[in-house]
Amino acid sequence: MTCADAQPLLSRRRDGALPPGDEAALAAHLSACPDCTRWSGWLDRACRAASAALGGEMSPELATEVLEFAQHLVDTRK
Numbered sequence: 001m002t003c004a005d006a007q008p009l010l011s012r013r014r015d016g017a018l019p020p021g022d023e024a025a026l027a028a029h030l031s032a033c034p035d036c037t038r039w040s041g042w043l044d045r046a047c048r049a050a051s052a053a054l055g056g057e058m059s060p061e062l063a064t065e066v067l068e069f070a071q072h073l074v075d076t077r078k
């Protein structure tokens, strides 16, 4: 698995369970990839911060928008 494969899976995992094969492959990638580990932690913090700011859980639509924006930031940094 590459980082380009792993990062969409990290986003999807926030929305619900991944297929067991993907979950295992993602866990293996994270254990070997500091970049994706950092990205995963950032996603958690960003979603928690947004939820706190809103006083509750983000809607799935808003969560998707936040993640797309974050992905855009990552893409434009390359």
Ligand SMILES: [Zn+2]
Binding pocket: 002, 003, 004, 006, 029, 033, 035, 036, 037
């Ligand atoms: Zn990676």
